[in-house]
Amino acid sequence: xxxxxxxxxxxxxxxxxxxxxxxxxxxxxxxxxxxxxxxxxxxxxxxxxxxxxxxxxxxxxxxxxxxxxxxxxxxxxxxxxxxxxxxxxxxxxxxxxxxxxxxxxxxxxxxxxxxxxxxxxxxxxxxxxxxxxxxxxxxxxxxxxxxxxxxxxxxxxxxxxxxxxxxxxxxxxxxxxxxxxxxxxxxxxxxxxxxxxxxxxxxxxxxxxxxxxxxxxxxxxxxxxxxxxxxxxxxxxxxxxxxxxxxxxxxxxxxxxxxxxxxxxxxxxxxxxxxxxxxxxxxxxxxxxxxxxxxxxxxxxxxxxxxxxxxxxxx
Amino acid sequence: xxxxxxxxxxxxxxxxxxxxxxxxxxxxxxxxxxxxxxxxxxxxxxxxxxxxxxxxxxxxxxxxxxxxxxxxxxxxxxxxxxxxxxxxxxxxxxxxxxxxxxxxxxxxxxxxxxxxxxxxxxxxxxxxxxxxxxxxxxxxxxxxxxxxxxxxxxxxxxxxxxxxxxxxxxxxxxxxxxxxxxxxxxxxxxxxxxxxxxxxxxxxxxxxxxxxxxxxxxxxxxxxxxxxxxxxxxxxxxxxxxxxxxxxxxxxxxxxxxxxxxxxxxxxxxxxxxxxxxxxxxxxxxxxxxxxxxxxxxxxxxxxxxxxxxxxxxxxxxxxxxxxxxxxxxxxxxxxxxxxxxxxxxxxxxxxxxxxxxxxxxxxxxxxxxxxxxxxxxxxxxxxxxxxxxxxxxxxxxxxxxxxxxxxxxxxxxxxxxxxxxxxxxxxxxxxxxxxxxxxxxxxxxxxxxxxxxx
Numbered sequence: 075x076x077x078x079x080x081x082x083x084x085x086x087x088x089x090x091x092x093x094x095x096x097x098x099x100x101x102x103x104x105x106x107x108x109x110x111x112x113x114x115x116x117x118x119x120x121x122x123x124x125x126x127x128x129x130x131x132x133x134x135x136x137x138x139x140x141x142x143x144x145x146x147x148x149x150x151x152x153x154x155x156x157x158x159x160x161x162x163x164x165x166x167x168x169x170x171x172x173x174x175x176x177x178x179x180x181x182x183x184x185x186x187x188x189x190x191x192x193x194x195x196x197x198x199x200x201x202x203x204x205x206x207x208x209x210x211x212x213x214x215x216x217x218x219x220x221x222x223x224x225x226x227x228x229x230x231x232x233x234x235x236x237x238x239x240x241x242x243x244x245x246x247x248x249x250x251x252x253x254x255x256x257x258x259x260x261x262x263x264x265x266x267x268x269x270x271x272x273x274x275x276x277x278x279x280x281x282x283x284x285x286x287x288x289x290x291x292x293x294x295x296x297x298x299x300x301x302x303x304x305x306x307x308x309x310x311x312x313x314x315x316x317x318x319x320x321x322x323x324x325x326x327x328x329x330x331x332x333x334x335x336x337x338x339x340x341x342x343x344x345x346x347x348x349x350x351x352x353x354x355x356x357x358x359x360x361x362x363x364x365x366x367x368x369x370x371x372x373x374x375x376x377x378x379x380x381x382x383x384x385x386x387x388x389x
Numbered sequence: 390x391x392x393x394x395x396x397x398x399x400x401x402x403x404x405x406x407x408x409x410x411x412x413x414x415x416x417x418x419x420x421x422x423x424x425x426x427x428x429x430x431x432x433x434x435x436x437x438x439x440x441x442x443x444x445x446x447x448x449x450x451x452x453x454x455x456x457x458x459x460x461x462x463x464x465x466x467x468x469x470x471x472x473x474x475x476x477x478x479x480x481x482x483x484x485x486x487x488x489x490x491x492x493x494x495x496x497x498x499x500x501x502x503x504x505x506x507x508x509x510x511x512x513x514x515x516x517x518x519x520x521x522x523x524x525x526x527x528x529x530x531x532x533x534x535x536x537x538x539x540x541x542x543x544x545x546x547x548x549x550x551x552x553x554x555x556x557x558x559x560x561x562x563x564x565x566x567x568x569x570x571x572x573x574x575x576x577x578x579x580x581x582x583x584x585x586x587x588x589x590x591x592x593x594x595x596x597x598x599x600x601x602x603x604x605x606x607x608x609x610x611x612x613x614x615x616x617x618x619x620x621x622x623x624x625x626x627x628x629x630x631x632x633x634x635x636x637x638x639x640x641x642x643x644x645x646x647x648x649x650x651x652x653x654x655x656x657x658x659x660x661x662x663x664x665x666x667x668x669x670x671x672x673x674x675x676x677x678x679x680x681x682x683x684x685x686x687x688x689x690x691x692x693x694x695x696x697x698x699x700x701x702x703x704x705x706x707x708x709x710x711x712x713x714x715x716x717x718x719x720x721x722x723x724x725x726x727x728x729x730x731x732x733x734x735x736x737x738x739x740x741x742x743x744x745x746x747x748x749x750x751x752x753x754x755x756x757x758x759x760x761x762x763x764x765x766x767x768x769x770x771x772x773x774x775x776x777x778x779x780x781x782x783x784x785x786x787x788x789x790x791x792x793x794x795x796x797x798x799x800x801x802x803x804x805x806x807x808x809x810x811x812x813x814x815x816x817x818x819x820x821x822x823x824x825x826x827x828x829x830x831x832x833x834x835x836x837x838x839x840x841x842x843x844x
Contacts, residue, residue: 139802139843152840152843155840156837156840157833157836157837158810158837223664225600225654225656225664225667225668225671225673226667226671242655242656242658242659243659244656244659245655245656245657245658245659246655246658246822247822250659330659331604331605331606331661332605333604333605333658333659333811334604334658334659334818334822335815335818335819335822335823336810336815346470347809347810348806350470350473350474350477351470351473351809352805352806352809352810353494353495353498353802353805353806354806355477
């Protein structure tokens, strides 16, 4: 069927033909109208739970602390002058960038290892490696917290077992940063793995065969066949993960609550502390929105690159 | 319609009509059950759990029946700050419960949306005398009471110490110092931060270091706040002036803290509100600052530890003797549709008969704001083991100590930000962990607090 606008069948006498359809009726029978109606529930959910809170947060971020006066961008300007917030920006960047790089690398390696496994055993390993990503992060982070616990750390217990000194995993700023990044990597690496594995499986075998005929080494196959074919999926996965990692909340909140000395705070946890716990909702909204313009510009460039490469490949 | 039961369509319609008529006739009786209207309550979900919640539920249900008010009672947990989120959401939506339990600072934050409670507080004060200063600081704004201090959840965080370990390693007999009577014993006059420092050192050397948290959770903020206050080291005065840089008392408090933390495990900078409890229950510490919740768990899980725990005020400082205090407060939203019933219930819950039941159910954890009730409630005298362990948990007149809210007397809108961001604990951490010079720490704190003054 070319489209949904099928009218009276030819050869049917006018007396028995369906009555002439009005504009409304035609509109209702169009495929685009049907598609719109079917996506309406989803649009309502996105509108109610994403778009409305987003614009409301923008509105809140432009009010004074008592929410009685419009102050424009004052809250954002004020944040930039605060030493603690400067740390939060810096830490969020360290947290997100290092975690995404580590997740991408680990995911890439795991995907290749899995890809080389025989199909029979692959499913079992794939399932096991996905476990960290399947467990709700609040629960798995509690387990990690037990491993890092200030007094009863299971890791320290093992360290002391081999004669090494215990480490204040969550009490010393450097180690605490390491701990929150480690947990984020542990949780997020399987997502990269499964995406990269799907991309690897879609690379045509003929390309590898042609490369082999040309005498390409394993490294050259990876460099000139695999990576170019995966570039789009790598870009989209990195973009998606970067956004989600910047917006992380539960891992830091459970493991360190932003401490010690605010050295593990990221945008989400600091916004909660300022907005909900300290009762400054406009400033908290400003904190949570701070990365939006940077991430939006980053997303535009990444998605433009993806579109350009897709066109090149199609051409 | 004829179905297998033999009823015709008309029978079904007739029965339906009869049902509607019956329900309509019954309606006045239903309304009669709620002649006092409806009331939605959101109370704090007690740490002690079901026994404390059940006692509250029984009191509320009894009152609701007698006053023919249809009550919905929700217990809202403070785990994950669920109660704060509920308060913020209801304040934004201008609808929700009629009465909520407000934690420490949130009455000030929502004062414009809270019904004045002067009438209720006037009658309660006339009957039971004044409430403690800390509760007044939190609930009375200007000359208006915006909330009523509640018993359920209100706590002190004085010393919860091991009788045997302090006696053996520090030579301090805490039972003799603070007997389960209305008098101080020998040595109580020396229970100050200097004595505490020596005891901390000796107990650490013996392998039982004091578990004093120094993160940004409330257990850390509360004891450090009381310690600073006992040195007279206010970061902001009652008028909102920052008093950090040229304040010798702040320097003294910080200097003391630096010496004290030489004897406190470094992992306590990462401690949460449960870390100190676990240390006591596991028998790894000689002293924590906590309500009897740690003791209550020890009674169940480590009875030999519980038998050796004694509760008494935190040490005195050079300027005052302050003990950490954390009240909960009942507030009625201005958008409540049944304010009169809400106020009547709150007044009922604040009477000594109800307070006694709540204190009993929480095994002495809950504390009323009216000190005049302490001698009339026998729970703290009876709780064991050891008998009288929580007698000195509520601050009694003979203790000559005062309840303290960390960062008071600063205006609440500044104090709440210092409190949630744990400014004093971070000052200590910078000095102890980073070895930052005093001047730099003071400059940092001043800059942070200046930011909290924006309107």
